[in-house]
Amino acid sequence: MPTDLLLVLSGLLAGAFGALLGLGGGVLIVPILTLAFGFPLTAAIGTSLICVIATSTGAAAINVQAGRADVRLGITLGAGTAIGALTGGVIAGFLPERVLAGLFAALLVYTAFTMARGLRSRRGSATGEAALDPTAPDGPSAPAYRLRRLPLAIGGAFGGGNLSGLLGVGGGIVTVPIIHLLMGAPMRVGVTTSNFMIGITAAAGSYAYLFRGDVDVRVAAPVILGVAVGGVMGAGLSARLRTSWLVVLFVIVILYVASQMALRAVGGS
Amino acid sequence: MSEERGAAILSDGIARTLRLGTIITIAFVAVGYVLALAGGEPGPGPQPMLELLVSGDSSTIIGLGLLGLTFVPVAVLGVAAVGFRMRGEHRMLTISVLVAVLLLATLATAIALAPPS
Numbered sequence: 168m169p170t171d172l173l174l175v176l177s178g179l180l181a182g183a184f185g186a187l188l189g190l191g192g193g194v195l196i197v198p199i200l201t202l203a204f205g206f207p208l209t210a211a212i213g214t215s216l217i218c219v220i221a222t223s224t225g226a227a228a229i230n231v232q233a234g235r236a237d238v239r240l241g242i243t244l245g246a247g248t249a250i251g252a253l254t255g256g257v258i259a260g261f262l263p264e265r266v267l268a269g270l271f272a273a274l275l276v277y278t279a280f281t282m283a284r285g286l287r288s289r290r291g292s293a294t295g296e297a298a299l300d301p302t303a304p305d306g307p308s309a310p311a312y313r314l315r316r317l318p319l320a321i322g323g324a325f326g327g328g329n330l331s332g333l334l335g336v337g338g339g340i341v342t343v344p345i346i347h348l349l350m351g352a353p354m355r356v357g358v359t360t361s362n363f364m365i366g367i368t369a370a371a372g373s374y375a376y377l378f379r380g381d382v383d384v385r386v387a388a389p390v391i392l393g394v395a396v397g398g399v400m401g402a403g404l405s406a407r408l409r410t411s412w413l414v415v416l417f418v419i420v421i422l423y424v425a426s427q428m429a430l431r432a433v434g435g436s
Numbered sequence: 437m438s439e440e441r442g443a444a445i446l447s448d449g450i451a452r453t454l455r456l457g458t459i460i461t462i463a464f465v466a467v468g469y470v471l472a473l474a475g476g477e478p479g480p481g482p483q484p485m486l487e488l489l490v491s492g493d494s495s496t497i498i499g500l501g502l503l504g505l506t507f508v509p510v511a512v513l514g515v516a517a518v519g520f521r522m523r524g525e526h527r528m529l530t531i532s533v534l535v536a537v538l539l540l541a542t543l544a545t546a547i548a549l550a551p552p553s
Contacts (some may be wrong), residue, residue, distance in 0.1 A: 171473065183502055210482055217502050223457045224508050233449035242516060245535045256551065264545040326447075366509040371539055374504055374546035377485040383480030384488060384498040388469040391502075412437050 170204070171389050177203070178393020180402070182222060186401025187413055191219040191337025192394055194237030194278055197271060198424040201431070206386065208264045208271075212335030213376025214387045215283045216256075216369045218231025218394045223365035225398055236359040237352065240314065241367075244346070244360075247321040248368035250339060259333050266435055269432035271334050275425035278340055279418045314350045323349060324364075332372030337365040442522030449515045457508035464501030468494045484550050510539050 177199045177286035185192035230236040259267060297363045314320075327341030339361040374419035376382050437525035472479070472494035479486070480495050490498040520529040 217505060220505050221458060221462065222510070224454045224505070228451045228454035229457070231454065232447060234447065238446060238516065240514065242528070242532055242535055245513075246531065246538060249535060249538045249542060253545060256546075281526050294538060335547040353552075366512070367535065367539065370506040370509045371542045375504070375549070376542045377503065378550040380482050380484035380487075380551065381532075382485075382501060382502070383479060383482045385472060385481075386470075387502060388498045390460070391465055392469065395502050 170358065174204070174386060174389035175393040178218065178390035178395075179397035180393075181218070181390075182394035182397025182399075183404070184395075184397075184413075184417065185222055186226070186398045187404060187408065188282070188417055191222050191339060192270075192360075192398075193219050193331075193336035194275060196390065196419065197335050197346070198275075198428060200386070200390070201268075202424065202427050204386075206383075207381075208383045209259060209269050209376070210386070211261060212267070212333075213373065213382040214390060215335035216331070216373040216376060217382065217387055218332075218391050219369040220366050220373065221391055221395055221397050223337065223362055223369065225395065226402070227359075227363040227366060230359040230362060235355065236363040237243045237356055238363065240350075240352070240356075240361040241360045242347065243317070244321060244324040245364050245367040247324030248342065248364055249326030249371040251325035251330075252332035252338075252372030253328075253375065254366045255329040255332025255334075256327075256372040257332075258329075260375065260379055260381075262333075265432045265434075267427050272332055272425045272428035272432060274330070274336065274340070275421050275428060279425065281340060282414050282421075283418050285414070290392070291413035301378065312352050314352060316349055320345050321427055322351050326369070328368050328371065331365075331368045335372075337361075338368050339365060342368075354361070364375070371412070438522045439524070442519045445515060445522065449519060450512055453512050453515045454508065457511055459504070461501045461504035461508065464504060465498050466501075468497030468499075468501060471497065480518035486547070486550060506543075510536055513539070 181192040181195040181199065184195055195219055197211045197214040200206045200214060201208050227236060231238060269341060323345040327338035327345065330336065330341055331338035340365060342356045342361040346352045346360055347354050475494060478493055485499060485503060488495055513532050517529055517532040520532060
C-alpha cells in the first residue's frame, strides 16, 4: 500500500509539473520510476507513454475546442511521428538498458538547456496569442501564418516520434521547434499542436511496450490516476502562479536526474 | 449546411471525443485499481497485454482502460475524417484515414511481434 500511495503521489507530481511547465510529464515519470522505485527502464518508458497519452488527450480537448491547436497540421505531422514512434518502440526492446539510460540523460540535459534558454525569452512577445479557427483552411478566419517546409517537417516529426517511442516522452521537445522554427507557426500554435499530436505519437509507441509485456498495469494504474489529477491541479494553478521560479527549480532537478541517469549508463545497473 | 456541420465536428466533435475518451478509459483504470486494492490481489507483474486481457481479474479492467486510452487518438482521427468529408476536404480526409490506418498497423505489428504465450 505505501508503494501504491507513493506511485499515486509521483504521478500527481509529474502531472502537476507537466501542466505547469507545458510538458507531457515523461521526462519526470521515467526517472522517478527507475531511480526512485527501481523499475526496469523499459517498463518505466512503457508506463510513461501511456501516461503521456492521458495528459495529451486531456489538454488537447481544451485546446482544440478553443481553436488554439492546428488540427490539420497535427494530423499531417502525426503520420511522421507515428512511424517514428513505432520504430523507436521496437528498437528499444533490443537496446541494452545502459544505452537507453545514456540517451535519456542526454535528452534531460537538452531539455534543461532548452528550458533555461526559454526563461530569457519568456518576457517576449505575445505572438500567436489570438485564437485560430482550425476548421478554416482558407478565407478570412484561416490561420494567420503560412506554413513552409512541410516535407522536411514530416521527416523531423519522424525523429520526434522516434525519440518518444524510444524514451517514453511526448516528443514535444522536438516537434515544438519543428512547428515553430522550421515551419514558421507561432510558438503557441507549436505548443498546442504538438500537444494534440502527442496522443497519436505516444499511442503508436506504446503498443510495442504493451504487447511485449513491458508494462506492469498495477504500477501504471496509480501513476496514471495521479497524473490525471495532477494535470488538472497544475492547469488550475498555472493561471495563478508565476512559473519562472518553477522552471529554475525544474532545471536544477532535471540536471541532477540527468547525472544519476548518466551514472546508471556508465555503471549499467 | 454540411460544411457547417463538418466544421462543428472538427472542433466540438474532436474535443468531445478526446474528453469522453479520456474520462471513460481513466474510469476503467480507476475501477480496476480500486478492485485490485480492495481484493488485496498481488500485482501480476509485467505481462503481455493479450495474456492480461484473458486473465479475467481486476488487472484485465485496468488493461482495458490502458488499451482504450491508446484508441482515443484513433477515434479522434475517425471523427476528423468525417468532418473533413463533410467539408469536401479530400486531401485531409485521405491523410486522416492514412494516419488512422498507420496506428492500427502499428497495433497489428506490435501484436505480431509479441512473445508467444
